Amino acid sequence: MTPLVSVNSLSVAYRSGGRDVPVVREVSLEAAAGRTLALVGESGSGKSTLAAALLGHLRHGSRVTGGSVEVDGRDVFALPAPELRRLRGRTVAMVAQNAGQALTPSMRVGRQIAEAGGDIPVIDLLDQVRLPRPAELARRYPHELSGGQQQRVALAMAIAARPKVLVLDEPTTGLDVVTQRGVLDLIAALRDELGLAAVLVSHDLGVVAHLADEVCVLKSGRVVESAPTRQLFARPAEPYTKRLLASVPRLDDAGLALVRESGERDIRPRAVVPGDAPVAVSARDVTVDYGRSRVVHGVSFEVRRGEVLALVGESGSGKSTLAWALAGLRTPSGGTMTHESGDLARPAQRRPMSLRRRVQLVFQNADTSLNPRRSVGDAVRRPLRFFRTAGGRAESAERARRLIADVRLDPALADRLPAQLSGGQRQRIGIARALAGEPDVLVADEITTALDVSVQAEVLRLVDDLRRERDLACLFISHDLAVVRGIADRVVVLRGGVVVEEGPTEAVFAAPRHPYTRRLMAAALEPDPDARPPVEVTPDWADAAQEGDVWTDHGDGHRARRWRPADTSATPDAPDTPPTSIAEGVS
């Protein structure tokens, strides 16, 4: 069978400072109907450029320097503009990376779908992407939808004109594990229903293993390795592929995976927290309100020195709100939060300086939390001066360089601006800045979510090293159970601002007791095409906690909130629509 898509030694470059910078170098690949080809690579691998090139689109300033792209027998870069327009949408369609930004904010989603052409009514299309109440949904604006709904709308738009090829550029990045799972299953179903050739661009090997038939690994614009999915995951040939695979955290890691240059994984056993380690932070029945709506309903936890406590949950579960409350950026409306040396229920600016420096937050997005116009050395030096942990100018400069070295960066980077660093380097600077106050509590709010897998592995290792070296108490917030597995000593699972399960990491992962925890585990994608969900999922359940009788105890600090199988008659709603998905879109 002739392939629908064939790329023949394509090279793309953009002009910068008067010379060509290659982005894609002599890449060749093919995709056939009914099959899924995955392009895997980290940031800067040229995978998104390649994806857009399949639709004959190049970013401003880029151009093809060699080779060709043929879709359905036509050379897309040689087509005259009107024919290229007809090709787009009708023969090859694209689902862009971030549906939140890929939908026009000023247009109702129904009209945006209708615009894409084809004869299928919008309502049917929305129905086809499994969206409830399509007629009402079509009249909404993008910002009135949740992230998962937006991605489904983007899919509906892409399949509107019944294309032969579907290009998916990181279709689930930025979505929760559970939402991601739903969207991926939908993509697979649509591909089979419509007999599409799918080209999937992703940095997430779990997603790739789940969906692809063939995989093409890209690095710096070149194809490193290309193989059928099963073969690639079972017997990766290239060291780069091996390293990439080894960097993915897994649900059955008994400790933090350290990846060697050759791509082998060593599992570092968890640090033992001494039984008499002092409690650094304790929260009791904390509630937090946004206006009139309560987002955290009476959460309690303790973190001891040298311990990593993970807060896990989907967006809207209140985990980031809790982190912000602890850091003093949001005042809780009830309950108590205390540190060894003072009360944490007050906002940061009203905490005494000695307490303020001891609880430090690392932000999710290092790009936006560093001042783009100040050198990263300045960013680290600032808290040193502010908290007076360093004396004079010379000393603080010296200390800043030492802190930068402590987060395993070259101190010579101190003079650079944030934009001149990579994402991983920026996140390390974010950590160094937090360490400048010599804290004993580090609040890490989704610090690896925006990073490539290999970089994520390095940052996780850094956090693990630091808590050993500095005896830090760390509150580690994540939506991904697999990430938490290697680093956390204990896990707290949040859902809708309520703790549904907590316990030692080993116990929770060995036998998750609450249906929500099980659902999160089942939704985590392992880098293995034959992986089966590690746990049985209970689709229907209801909360059964009552005043004074909230927990089912499973011993050793492992407990789950009481629940019962739902009587189906009482729940008319679709079972797989979590109640949080409505709140998600507006947060």
Next chain:
Amino acid sequence: MLSFVARRTAAALGTLLLSSLLVFLAVQALPGDVATQVLGKDATPQAVAQLRGSLGLDRPAWERYADWMRGALHGDFGTSLVSGKAVGGDVAQYLGNSALVAVITILFAVTGSLLLGIVAGLYRDRWPDHLISTVSLVGMSVPEFVVATVLVLCFSVALPWFPAVVLYGPDATVGQLLPAVWLPALALAVVMAAYIVRMARTSVIDVMASEYVTTARLKGLSTWRVVTRHALPSALLPVLHVIALNVAWLLGGVAVVENVFNYPGVGKLMLSSVQNRDLPVIQAIALISAVVYVACNLAADLGAMALNPRLRTRGRT
């Protein structure tokens, strides 16, 4: 949505009230008052006191403020010290003449500059963009009276197409003024357009690089559709407020240009009133400027609401 409109309108009215108070207080703070102005330096204290009594100036300030506001709401701004006529009618006449220039300026400047800005943004880094950007930069850097003078040189001295100055008084008819309106309007439009062009260009470039415009292109839509349906609503948002500020600026810009052309508009009235210390007229013009500023910004806010569904729908941000 309704609450948004109500809030913005209430804020606009509040701003107006506050600025009227400021205008009133500023005039109060001036050394001397209407009585000393009318009677001049050599007046006896008795005469001044008598005139104050008859003008009601000896009453407490808040009472006079209330009176003035009550009058202003009915279009009565008191009596001019120079002409002895009602300020309201005088100002209205000049204002009408200025409005003629302003409306023509706005029509040309706003539509023209939006078009140019959009073209420049769409042809980014190509010759139409370079041309438009350079010309608008020149328009920005040259003061309006220079532009006006150059225009007079070109189009009434070298090519006698338009009159260089207006020979009619404030009571001229529209028909008499119309031939003289074009050069002042053009001078103002050049300066005003420059800012809008720059802003529109930047905004269009930003939006055209956004993911949703790329998505719209990759849906296979025509460039026209992509630009008008997907890009413009968002691209116009930041431009709206620049337009509003520029329209409000017209009121000041008009003063200078009207003097160059001897055009009988509100700007000329303002200058002569300041020279003659005609306080009631100055007060009235200041209040009217405030009204124009507030109205322009309110219009921009409501326009933004029309373009941005986030402001319109009940959805929280």
